[in-house]
C-alpha cells in the first residue's frame with residue numbers, strides 16, 4: 348500500500364430505522380480490542396461485506412477472518428432499505444430503468460447471481476427474514492408512467508424476460524387502492540425484511556469469521572507486520588483487507604473520487620388494526636415500484652404495516668439534518684395520503700434515510716486497490732442484489748479465482764470524477780431536483 352488510507356466520514360444517526368426497531372433487541376456488540384491478527388479483515392458489515400466474509404470463509408475454511416462494522420449490522424443502509432432484491436435491469440438514472448440489450452443482460456446475470464447466493468444461505472440456515480419470491484409490480488399513475496412501463500416492457504421482451512400486464516382493476520385488487528392506472532408484474536424479484544436478513548446473515552457466518560461491531564476503522568497503514576487497522580479501541584493487523592464501505596468510501600483521504608453519496612428516505616406506518624386492514628382491502632403482502640425511478644416505492648408488509656420510500660438528496664458530508672428528515676417525512680405523508688385515503692388515521696411511525704453510492708456513469712470500484720487491499724464499492728442504487736454478487740465475487744477474486752462475472756466487474760468503468768465542489772454539489776442537486784420534479788404524480 349503506497350500510503351495510509353484514512354477514513355474521513357462514519358455512519359451517523361440518520362433517523363430511526365423501522366425495520367431494525369421491529370426486531371428484538373440485539374445481543375451486546377463485540378467491539379475491537381488490540382492485539383489480534385487475522386488473515387483477512389473485511390471492512391463494512393452491509394450486504395457486500397457480509398457476502399464477502401461468508402464467501403472467504405467458505406473457500407478458505409482455515410483462514411482467520413474478521414468482519415468489522417462501524418455501527419450495528421442491520422441498522423445501517425443494508426438493513427434500512429425497501430428490501431427489494433431486484434433481478435431485472437434497474438438503472439435509476441434512466442427514465443425507464445433499461446439500458447442497452449447487452450448491458451441489461453449482463454445486469455440480470457450479475458444480479459441473479461447475488462440473489463441466488465443469499466437465497467441459498469437464507470434457506471440453508473432458515474434465516475427468519477420474511478424472504479419472499481413473490482415478484483414485484485411496476486405501477487403507473489398516468490399516461491406518462493404507462494409510456495415508461497411500455498418502454499420497460501419492450502426492453503424486457505428484447506432480453507427475453509417475462510412479465511404480465513395488470514389493468515387498473517387488477518392492480519387495485521392487489522393494493523386495495525385505486526390510485527394506480529395499471530402495472531407490469533415481473534416475477535423474479537425477491538423481497539425481505541432487510542434488518543432481519545443482515546442480522547441473520549451475520550449470525551450464520553462460518554465459525555472462522557469473527558464479527559466486531561461499533562468498531563469504525565479510522566485508518567489502514569501498511570507496516571512491517573502487515574496492514575494495521577486503527578480503531579478508537581486499539582489496532583488489529585491483517586494480511587489482507589477487503590473494503591466494502593460503499594458510500595463512506597467517497598471520502599477516503601478527503602479527495603473526490605467520483606462516488607456520490609446520495610441519500611434516499613423511507614417511512615413505515617404503525618401496525619394497522621384489523622378494522623383498518625379490512626378498510627384497505629387488497630392482498631396482505633405486495634411490493635411495488637414506481638414507473639418513474641424518482642417516484643414512490645411502496646410495500647405492504649405481512650406485519651400489517653406499509654413502507655413508503657421516495658426522495659433523494661446529495662449529501663457529500665454523509666450526514667442528514669433534522670430538516671432533511673422532516674422534509675422526507677412530509678413527502679412520505681403526502682404520498683401515503685394520496686394512495687391510501689381510507690387510512691387517514693394511520694400514522695407514519697418511523698422515518699429514516701440512508702446513503703446510496705451512485706456515480707455519474709454507473710461506475711463502481713471492484714478488484715485490487717493496492718497491494719493486499721481489495722474493494723467492492725459502489726452499488727448504484729441496487730445494493731441488495733448487486734452488493735450480494737460483488738461481495739461474493741470480490742472474495743473469489745481476492746483468492747485468485749476468475750470467471751466471466753468477475754471479468755465483467757473488472758471491466759466496468761470506474762466512477763467518473765465530477766467538477767470540484769461546490770460546482771459538483773450544485774450540479775448533482777439540480778439534476779436530482781429536476782428528475783423529482785419530472786416524476787410529478789408518481790411521487
Ligand SMILES: Cc1cc2nc3c(=O)[nH]c(=O)nc-3n(C[C@H](O)[C@H](O)[C@H](O)COP(=O)(O)OP(=O)(O)OC[C@H]3O[C@@H](n4cnc5c(N)ncnc54)[C@H](O)[C@@H]3O)c2cc1C
Nearest residue numbers: 391393394395417425428429430431564593701729730731
Ligand atoms: C431507504 C432506502 C431504500 C432502498 N431500497 C433498496 C431496495 O429496495 N433494493 C436495493 O437493492 N437497494 C436499496 N437501497 C440501497 C441499498 O440499501 C444499498 O445499495 C446497500 O445497502 C449497499 O450495500 P453495501 O453493503 O455495499 O453498503 P452499505 O449497506 O452502505 O454498508 C456499508 C457498511 O460499511 C460500514 N462502514 C462504513 N465506514 C466504515 C468504517 N470506517 N469502519 C467500519 N465500517 C464502516 C457502514 O456502517 C455500513 O454498514 C435502498 C437504500 C435506502 C436508504
